[in-house]
Amino acid sequence: MKKANKILVTRLYRYRDAIYRMKYMGLVKVFSENIADAVGVTSSQVRKDFSLFKLSGNKRGGYVIDDLLKKMNESLGKNRTQDVIIVGCGHIGTALKLYKGFEKKGIRIVAGFDIDESKVTRDAKVPILPFQELSQFIKTKKIKIGILAVPETAAQQVLDQMVQAGIEGILNFAPMRLSHQENVVVNNVNLGLELETIIYFVGEIEKKQYEEK
Amino acid sequence: MKKANKILVTRLYRYRDAIYRMKYMGLVKVFSENIADAVGVTSSQVRKDFSLFKLSGNKRGGYVIDDLLKKMNESLGKNRTQDVIIVGCGHIGTALKLYKGFEKKGIRIVAGFDIDESKVTRDAKVPILPFQELSQFIKTKKIKIGILAVPETAAQQVLDQMVQAGIEGILNFAPMRLSHQENVVVNNVNLGLELETIIYFVGEIEKKQYEEK
DNA sequence: GATATAATGTGAATATATTCACATATACTA
DNA sequence: TAGTATATGTGAATATATTCACATTATATC
Ligand SMILES: NC(=O)c1ccc[n+]([C@@H]2O[C@H](COP(=O)([O-])OP(=O)(O)OC[C@H]3O[C@@H](n4cnc5c(N)ncnc54)[C@H](O)[C@@H]3O)[C@@H](O)[C@H]2O)c1
Ligand SMILES: NC(=O)c1ccc[n+]([C@@H]2O[C@H](COP(=O)([O-])OP(=O)(O)OC[C@H]3O[C@@H](n4cnc5c(N)ncnc54)[C@H](O)[C@@H]3O)[C@@H](O)[C@H]2O)c1
Numbered sequence: 001m002k003k004a005n006k007i008l009v010t011r012l013y014r015y016r017d018a019i020y021r022m023k024y025m026g027l028v029k030v031f032s033e034n035i036a037d038a039v040g041v042t043s044s045q046v047r048k049d050f051s052l053f054k055l056s057g058n059k060r061g062g063y064v065i066d067d068l069l070k071k072m073n074e075s076l077g078k079n080r081t082q083d084v085i086i087v088g089c090g091h092i093g094t095a096l097k098l099y100k101g102f103e104k105k106g107i108r109i110v111a112g113f114d115i116d117e118s119k120v121t122r123d124a125k126v127p128i129l130p131f132q133e134l135s136q137f138i139k140t141k142k143i144k145i146g147i148l149a150v151p152e153t154a155a156q157q158v159l160d161q162m163v164q165a166g167i168e169g170i171l172n173f174a175p176m177r178l179s180h181q182e183n184v185v186v187n188n189v190n191l192g193l194e195l196e197t198i199i200y201f202v203g204e205i206e207k208k209q210y211e212e213k
Numbered sequence: 214m215k216k217a218n219k220i221l222v223t224r225l226y227r228y229r230d231a232i233y234r235m236k237y238m239g240l241v242k243v244f245s246e247n248i249a250d251a252v253g254v255t256s257s258q259v260r261k262d263f264s265l266f267k268l269s270g271n272k273r274g275g276y277v278i279d280d281l282l283k284k285m286n287e288s289l290g291k292n293r294t295q296d297v298i299i300v301g302c303g304h305i306g307t308a309l310k311l312y313k314g315f316e317k318k319g320i321r322i323v324a325g326f327d328i329d330e331s332k333v334t335r336d337a338k339v340p341i342l343p344f345q346e347l348s349q350f351i352k353t354k355k356i357k358i359g360i361l362a363v364p365e366t367a368a369q370q371v372l373d374q375m376v377q378a379g380i381e382g383i384l385n386f387a388p389m390r391l392s393h394q395e396n397v398v399v400n401n402v403n404l405g406l407e408l409e410t411i412i413y414f415v416g417e418i419e420k421k422q423y424e425e426k
Numbered sequence: 427g428a429t430a431t432a433a434t435g436t437g438a439a440t441a442t443a444t445t446c447a448c449a450t451a452t453a454c455t456a
Numbered sequence: 457t458a459g460t461a462t463a464t465g466t467g468a469a470t471a472t473a474t475t476c477a478c479a480t481t482a483t484a485t486c
């Protein structure tokens with residue numbers, strides 16, 4: 001595999017998702033162009049990405065969905081389920097904890113943690129545990145992935161503690177840049193920023209239409 | 214302004230955010246390198262981006278924060294607040310509705326909508342209204358921006374209706390590609406995909422460390 | 427079985443994005 | 457007020473990402 005490239009990997013997960021949908025629609029074979037249309041890229045982009053990931057099909061015959069998915073699952077890893085914890089069970093944390101959609105992607109939320117004792121629910125199917133138990137839990141259960149949904153003011157400190165205990169990948173909702181060693185993977189979701197850029201481009205569109213008159 | 218470029222605009226919002234933080238820390242002037250460090254890019258990236266947005270400072274003297282913010286707010290628009298609606302007040306929709314952080318970015322959630330009558334709360338500060346009133350509300354209040362947080366199965370249809378009524382920008386949480394005319398701005402937040410890529414790269418890191426031994 | 431057709435796979439070409447590097451202007455020092 | 461150090465602003469260079477275009481080869485047809 002070539003240099004690990006986030007944008008490329010992200011597209012491959014999108015392709016896989018689209019191909020699963022096609023499978024469930026009853027299709028047996030797909031062409032690069034079908035996948036491209038479903039995901040919103042060009043067919044040469046799909047073929048180039050597949051090429052970089054050593055995913056091959058049949059000249060003229062397209063790709064046999066079951067074979068392709070098998071190979072994709074080998075490279076993208078769907079064979080084992082991944083255990084994930086949520087730190088901060090407020091509004092966002094709770095929404096994620098209750099979401100059913102992660103399971104079918106092999107992602108299992110195994111516990112939440114919160115500093116607020118009143119949120120603790122030990123015997124729920126997915127328990128919320130007190131924050132003091134976080135490090136121990138990560139260590140004994142060998143958890144690698146965590147969702148960080150605490151207030152901005154606590155985020156850096158909580159991240160450090162998670163990493164200290166053994167977490168290697170974090171999905172962060174606090175709208176700020178967190179510092180971390182480069183062997184930790186941090187993806188930021190900044191919803192305010194998403195809205196701001198939408199607002200910007202909506203304004204731009206209006207401006208453009210005006211100019212075109 | 215040059216060709217509207219999403220990645221560039223996004224960085225500019227990040228810069229602005231960082232500069233506001235510096236202002237609140239009491240700073241009066243900044244250098245491109247300070248901004249770069251805060252956001253995690255190079256200083257030439259900052260200067261190039263500023264250049265493209267006609268944001269200028271003082272040779273040798275860096276940027277006077279108040280002047281810079283004034284100019285940024287002119288190009289990025291923070292002078293008027295933007296009204297936004299949420300369609301689908303389930304887990305995610307409710308979390309967003311209750312979030313306090315949007316206000317200070319000039320984003321005001323003015324109403325939620327849900328098809329489930331039991332969620333309707335007409336006299337809350339930010340009411341949840343029945344879905345049937347959506348189109349009328351968008352039209353009379355001239356709402357341009359909406360957050361889409363309904364189940365996947367309903368997302369396309371609801372988007373179409375929103376656009377039909379006058380919405381021009383949408384933040385979509387349903388994990389699927391939605392089709393729309395190109396004069397509508399749609400940003401997708403796909404949290405499952407975010408987690409999948411984190412899991413992938415955490416796996417890659419482990420693999421790499423193994424290879425390095 | 428021979429032939430025509432159509433889709434893959436991939437280097438080469440192009441487009442886009444980032445970084446370099448330095449001439450320029452200006453704030454500070456003495 | 458002259459001299460110097462230093463950060464900007466931006467073309468040019470480089471790096472990264474996408475698209476083109478076509479040789480290749482499997483499938484379908486006759
Ligand atoms: N809710 C949203 O829609 C939204 C939108 C954009 C960004 N965010 C960001 O997501 C993060 C969470 O937002 P929220 O709305 O869920 O906040 P929230 O206040 O509802 O929840 C935060 C939770 O974290 C817990 N907590 C606080 N300090 C902690 C600590 N040190 N360790 C463990 N838990 C701790 C609190 O008890 C609370 O339950 C914030 O950083 C916020 O800026 C949220
Ligand atoms: N909750 C999460 O953490 C999470 C994570 C990733 C993706 N998502 C996606 O976000 C979306 C919302 O997820 P959720 O967990 O909030 O779901 P949810 O079921 O909690 O909420 C959906 C809400 O939409 C309402 N609704 C259904 N059809 C509607 C319609 N036609 N018009 C208006 N309202 C309608 C329902 O009554 C419900 O209140 C889904 O597409 C989901 O896949 C959610």
